[in-house]
Amino acid sequence: MDDASLLMGRVRERDAAAFEAVYDAFYRLVYGIAVRMLGDTMAAEDLTQAVFLKVWSSPGAFAGGNFGAWIARVTRNRALDVLRSRSSRAEGEIPADVPADGELDEAVFAQLDGQRVRSALAHLPDEQRLPIELGFFGGITHEEIAKRTATPLGTVKTRIRAGLKKLRFELEGSLA
Amino acid sequence: MNGHDDAWLDSVAVLALGALPENEARDLRTHMLDCEICRNEYAELRVAADALALAAEATPQELGGAQCARLKARVMDAVQADRGPAAAPSDSRVVPMRSRETARVWLPYAAIAASLIIAIFTGYSAYTTHAENDANRQQIALLQARVDAQERAAENARAELALNQSRLADLIAPGSTQFAVQNGVVVRSGDRVLIALRRLPTLPKGKVYQAWTLRRGAKAVTPSVTFVPDATGLALVELPGSAATFAAVAVSVEPEGGSKAPTSKPNFVRPLS
Numbered sequence: 063m064d065d066a067s068l069l070m071g072r073v074r075e076r077d078a079a080a081f082e083a084v085y086d087a088f089y090r091l092v093y094g095i096a097v098r099m100l101g102d103t104m105a106a107e108d109l110t111q112a113v114f115l116k117v118w119s120s121p122g123a124f125a126g127g128n129f130g131a132w133i134a135r136v137t138r139n140r141a142l143d144v145l146r147s148r149s150s151r152a153e154g155e156i157p158a159d160v161p162a163d164g165e166l167d168e169a170v171f172a173q174l175d176g177q178r179v180r181s182a183l184a185h186l187p188d189e190q191r192l193p194i195e196l197g198f199f200g201g202i203t204h205e206e207i208a209k210r211t212a213t214p215l216g217t218v219k220t221r222i223r224a225g226l227k228k229l230r231f232e233l234e235g236s237l238a
Numbered sequence: 239m240n241g242h243d244d245a246w247l248d249s250v251a252v253l254a255l256g257a258l259p260e261n262e263a264r265d266l267r268t269h270m271l272d273c274e275i276c277r278n279e280y281a282e283l284r285v286a287a288d289a290l291a292l293a294a295e296a297t298p299q300e301l302g303g304a305q306c307a308r309l310k311a312r313v314m315d316a317v318q319a320d321r322g323p324a325a326a327p328s329d330s331r332v333v334p335m336r337s338r339e340t341a342r343v344w345l346p347y348a349a350i351a352a353s354l355i356i357a358i359f360t361g362y363s364a365y366t367t368h369a370e371n372d373a374n375r376q377q378i379a380l381l382q383a384r385v386d387a388q389e390r391a392a393e394n395a396r397a398e399l400a401l402n403q404s405r406l407a408d409l410i411a412p413g414s415t416q417f418a419v420q421n422g423v424v425v426r427s428g429d430r431v432l433i434a435l436r437r438l439p440t441l442p443k444g445k446v447y448q449a450w451t452l453r454r455g456a457k458a459v460t461p462s463v464t465f466v467p468d469a470t471g472l473a474l475v476e477l478p479g480s481a482a483t484f485a486a487v488a489v490s491v492e493p494e495g496g497s498k499a500p501t502s503k504p505n506f507v508r509p510l511s
Binding site: 198 | 247248249250251252254255256257258259282283285286287288289290291292293294295296297300301305306309310312313314316317318320321375379380382383384386387460461462463478479496497498
């Protein structure tokens with residue numbers, strides 16, 4: 063069990079000092095995802111506050127695993143909600159939330175940090191990195207990515223797959 | 239969808255990224271229930287997709303000291319307001335004493351009961367020791383987190399110092415473009431935009447300066463960083479985002495915490511062209 067998971071045990075007992083320690087450890091990640099997805103510092107601060115209030119008021123929502131991976135998913139899903147509320151698109155066209163399922167290899171995530179991932183991303187060719195970043199941080203569908211980049215839909219999907227595979231390879235290489 | 243087709247693997251990647259429309263995602267998830275190849279592909283790519291979040295972790299230059307402190311105060315205030323009373327201890331149950339006759343009936347079982355009590359006590363001791371160990375581990379985790387936070391704060395201070403040196407270098411870099419504004423200059427250097435202001439008027443209590451950016455093609459400004467000049471009225475701030483996307487920059491005085499749209503006449507509005 064990592065430190066954050068232990069601290070969450072105390073947050074469940076309404077320990078504000080433990081909550082503060084969790085905040086100090088993860089606010090840069092939460093704010094960073096929010097500002098990257100929303101492109102607006104004020105909205106990012108609002109979202110950061112909402113995410114940490116959720117951690118405080120519903121600590122049981124974290125059911126175990128890697129806390130960083132969990133809070134990153136919560137933040138992205140909340141940011142997607144904000145993007146949806148800004149959008150006039152029909153509900154069916156909007157990408158689904160990434161479910162918080164148990165299939166993720168969280169041991170790998172726990173060993174990673176921002177610098178490693180940025181470095182691994184930088185190794186991807188632009189044609190793979192761009193659709194991946196648009197899909198993840200832009201909260202748009204593969205069809206919209208295809209339109210924005212003027213690329214055939216099938217090519218976009220293939221590049222996303224190739225890019226994610228290469229990214230995984232680079233990340234594993236950086237941990238070796 | 240039955241059986242496996244390699245063509246679906248591209249869609250699995252898009253699903254792992256979270257960019258598949260809901261109707262397609264639903265169908266694919268149904269297919270994955272019966273397709274081990276697609277399930278394995280999804281699990282492999284989800285690690286990479288989830289790790290993307292880490293790339294966005296804010297650096298000290300993106301989330302400066304003043305903004306950090308304000309954001310933390312905001313969150314902790316909200317938590318304090320939401321903080322409920324500590325859980326009350328559960329009521330102890332009053333067990334009535336048994337009569338002597340009843341006790342006599344139970345006397346032969348006393349030895350067994352005593353053994354059981356000892357066993358339970360031993361188990362309870364082990365349990366409480368385990369619970370104490372958990373509490374100690376949590377305490378250590380809390381202390382470690384505080385040490386980590388202090389180390390990060392020191393690291394951030396060092397990074398901010400280095401960053402300011404880098405900003406100063408950008409101000410006078412040969413390839414930079416300077417745009418004069420009231421009290422200073424807006425500088426575009428590569429993909430960065432800096433605002434350097436001096437002799438700024440002292441702010442009224444509860445007010446800060448806030449930068450605004452107008453993105454190319456946009457009709458309304460977007461809120462950017464808030465800042466407070468130092469005691470000499472000097473401020474050197476970097477605007478988050480890519481210089482190529484900004485058509486203009488503005489600064490106004492706003493309430494502490496910043497505004498979503500300007501609430502006062504801007505000190506300046508400067509097109510970056």
